[in-house]
Each structure stands twice: as structure tokens, then as C-alpha cells.
Amino acid sequence: MIHNLICFLGVDHKVGTTMISQSTAELISFHYPNLKILFIATNERESTEYIREAPISIDAMKFHIDNKMIVGADFLKTCTHKGDFYMMSGISNELEARYYYPDTVRYFLEEIAPEFDIILADCGSELDSGVAIGALSTSEDIFLVSTQQESAIKRFEKNKALMDELGIKIETCIINKYYEHDPYGLNYLVNRLKIEKENIWKVASSEYYRQAEIYYKTLLEYKNEVYIQDISQVANDILHNKGFPLINRQRKSRWKNFI
Ligand SMILES: Nc1ncnc2c1ncn2[C@@H]1O[C@H](COP(=O)(O)OP(=O)(O)OP(=O)(O)O)[C@@H](O)[C@H]1O
Ligand SMILES: [Mg+2]
Numbered sequence: 001m002i003h004n005l006i007c008f009l010g011v012d013h014k015v016g017t018t019m020i021s022q023s024t025a026e027l028i029s030f031h032y033p034n035l036k037i038l039f040i041a042t043n044e045r046e047s048t049e050y051i052r053e054a055p056i057s058i059d060a061m062k063f064h065i066d067n068k069m070i071v072g073a074d075f076l077k078t079c080t081h082k083g084d085f086y087m088m089s090g091i092s093n094e095l096e097a098r099y100y101y102p103d104t105v106r107y108f109l110e111e112i113a114p115e116f117d118i119i120l121a122d123c124g125s126e127l128d129s130g131v132a133i134g135a136l137s138t139s140e141d142i143f144l145v146s147t148q149q150e151s152a153i154k155r156f157e158k159n160k161a162l163m164d165e166l167g168i169k170i171e172t173c174i175i176n177k178y179y180e181h182d183p184y185g186l187n188y189l190v191n192r193l194k195i196e197k198e199n200i201w202k203v204a205s206s207e208y209y210r211q212a213e214i215y216y217k218t219l220l221e222y223k224n225e226v227y228i229q230d231i232s233q234v235a236n237d238i239l240h241n242k243g244f245p246l247i248n249r250q251r252k253s254r255w256k257n258f259i
Contacts, residue, residue, distance in 0.1 A: 002113045006238055007042075007139040009132070009168070010125035011146040011156040016176040018047045020145055020203060021122040023218045023231045028118065028239065029085040030258060031247045035117040038079070041090030042105065042135035043124025044097035048089045051259065052216040055080030055087035058131065059096065065104050070111040082259050090122070090131070097129060105134025118242060127162055136168045141241065143201075143234070144173040146193070148184035153192050171199055174234060178202040201237065203230040220255050228255055 008024075010017035018041070025039035041047035041058070048054045056079060064070050079086045091097050113119060121139070123132040136142060146152050163170065173195045175186075190197050206212075208222035219227050229249070236246045 001140050002109055002119070002138050003140065004113055004116060004242065005109060005119045005121060005135065005139045005141070007121045007123050007136050007142045008174075009123045009136060009142055009144055009170075011144060011159075012125050012152045015125070015145050015147045015149075015152055016203075017124060017145045018049055018122050019212070019218060020143075020174055020176055020231070020234070021120050022050050023220050023227075024234050024238070025120040026085070026218060026220060026259065027228070027231050027235045027247070027255075028120075029083075030255065031235075032244070033083055033085075035244070036084045036086070036115065038086040038088070038112070038116045038119040039122075040088045040119060041122045041124075042109075042131045043090045043122060044094060044126060044129045044131065045124060046089045046092050047122050047124070048216075049213060050216055050218045051087065051089075055089050057089040057092040058100075059092045061088075061108065062096075062100070065100075065108045068104070068107055070108050072112050072115040075112045076115055085259060086116070087259070090124070097131070100129075100131040100134070102130050102134040102137060105131050106138050109135060109138060117244075118238065120238075127159060127166065133166060137166065141238070142168065142170055142172070144170045144193075144195075145176055146173060146189075147177045148175060148179065148182045148189070150184075153184075153189070156193065171195065172237070173200050175200060175202045177205040178230075179205055201230070201234050203227065203234070217257065221257055223255070
């Protein structure tokens with residue numbers, strides 16, 4: 001198991017897995033610029049919807065991954081970074097996705113993990129993805145990302161047995177695009193998802209989602225205090241579990257983009 005690897009797994013496409021994982025990575029790095037953070041997309045898409053200048057993609061490492069030629073220190077030099085915030089996008093050539101295998105991806109992550117304080121991986125939402133399974137099967141901390149939509153929850157229920165079979169243990173969930181007055185409230189979701197209430201985080205719905213896509217920025221950018229507060233809670237859950245000090249939003253609350 002890779003102790004500093006945090007995975008985000010969507011119950012379905014478009015629930016906001018990329019948005020939430022990137023926002024959390026950016027917020028942690030913003031408050032703790034000296035922590036070495038890697039935000040990596042371990043899924044079958046590039047997942048650079050909210051990054052203006054696309055970083056280096058995992059495709060560039062494929063030869064080295066397959067031939068077990070990864071050297072942590074060299075990876076740091078190859079990987080795109082702004083200060084100590086490192087980024088690597090997912091599979092750029094989607095037709096090649098089937099040629100990534102869980103065991104080699106696991107090897108790759110094990111080799112690079114010691115170089116970082118925290119790695120946040122956007123694992124997408126496809127359970128037949130070798131690159132996603134490689135990450136998920138080696139992480140002790142998986143955040144399931146869902147919305148309050150019936151179709152999303154239904155897909156999770158359907159895939160739960162497969163996740164168990166693959167050894168993907170889900171104990172924590174983020175309900176994204178959360179509406180307070182939705183009939184699918186937290187108590188109802190506890191029952192449907194079978195996740196303890198104290199392990200369910202909600203992230204409020206933001207009206208700026210189209211702008212976020214157009215300008216290639218996360219929703220942190222749109223001075224949406226509730227959204228930033230909700231992401232801080234997810235970030236603090238990670239920081240707490242990994243033994244780092246928590247983000248104190250009173251002290252430094254004005255978000256400023258740095259990537
Ligand atoms: N909290 C939120 N409030 C409103 N819109 C959101 C929120 N989070 C994400 N979105 C929007 O939802 C859409 C999908 O988000 P995102 O790209 O993160 O999804 P995804 O699950 O990674 O999708 P994919 O399956 O393509 O990887 C985007 O338009 C994004 O701006
Ligand atoms: Mg995505």
C-alpha cells in the first residue's frame with residue numbers, strides 16, 4: 001500500500017471527480033507551498049479540463065513504466081511543476097488506454113511515491129481502466145465522488161460487488177454539486193451508499209461551472225466562499241489523516257491561482 005496516495009473515484013462520468021480532486025490538490029498546495037504535492041490523472045482520459053497549459057501526460061512515461069525503468073528523482077525533472085506542485089495528466093491517446101496494466105502502474109506509483117508528501121490521483125469512473133485500478137488497488141484512502149442523482153447512485157450500487165471483488169474499499173464519500181433542499185438528503189444517502197455519515201463530505205453546487213470549463217480553471221477561482229469552505233474540509237480530512245497541520249481559513253483565506 002502507498003501511504004501517501006489519495007484516490008478519487010467517480011461513481012459515474014461528469015460527477016466532478018476531476019474538479020474535486022484538482023481543487024483539493026490546489027488548495028492544499030496553496031496553503032502549504034512547501035509540501036511536495038503531485039496531482040496525477042490515473043484514468044483513461046487526459047483530465048486537463050481545468051488546467052490552461054496541459055502538463056506532461058502519462059503517455060510520455062509509458063515506455064519507462066512498462067520496462068520498469070522509473071527513477072523517482074528523474075520523474076521529478078520530467079514532471080510539469082509550479083514550485084512544489086507537480087502535475088501529470090492522464091492518457092492522452094485514449095485508444096491506448098487498454099495497454100496500461102494495473103501491476104505496472106502500481107510499480108510506477110510505488111517508485112515515485114517517496115518523492116512526494118501527498119499524491120492525489122483522479123481515477124475517473126471506469127472500473128475496467130488498468131491505470132485506475134493500478135492506483136486504486138494500492139491506496140488506503142479512496143474518496144468516492146457522487147452527486148445526489150439517482151442514476152449516479154444506482155451505478156454505484158450496481159458496481160459495488162465488482163469493487164469489493166477488486167479489493168477497492170470505499171469508506172469515504174464526497175457528495176458533489178450538493179443541494180441542501182434535494183430530496184436525496186444526507187440521511188437518505190447514508191442508507192443508499194452504506195457509508196457512515198461522518199465519512200460523507202458535501203461540496204456545494206456552484207453556478208460558475210460553465211466558466212470553469214471555458215477558462216480552464218477550477219471553481220476555487222470564482223470566489224465562491226461555500227465551495228472553498230467545502231473543499232477545505234476535504235483537504236483537512238486528508239491533512240489530518242496524514243499527520244499534517246490543518247488549513248486555518250481565518251488566517252489566509254483569499255484564494256489566488258498559482259498554476
Ligand atoms: N461543485 C460543483 N458545482 C457545479 N458544477 C460542478 C461542480 N463540480 C464540478 N462541476 C461541473 O461538472 C462538470 C463535470 O466536472 P468534471 O470534469 O470534474 O467531472 P468528471 O467526473 O471528472 O468527468 P469525466 O467523467 O469526464 O472525467 C464540469 O462542468 C464542472 O465544472
Ligand atoms: Mg474527469
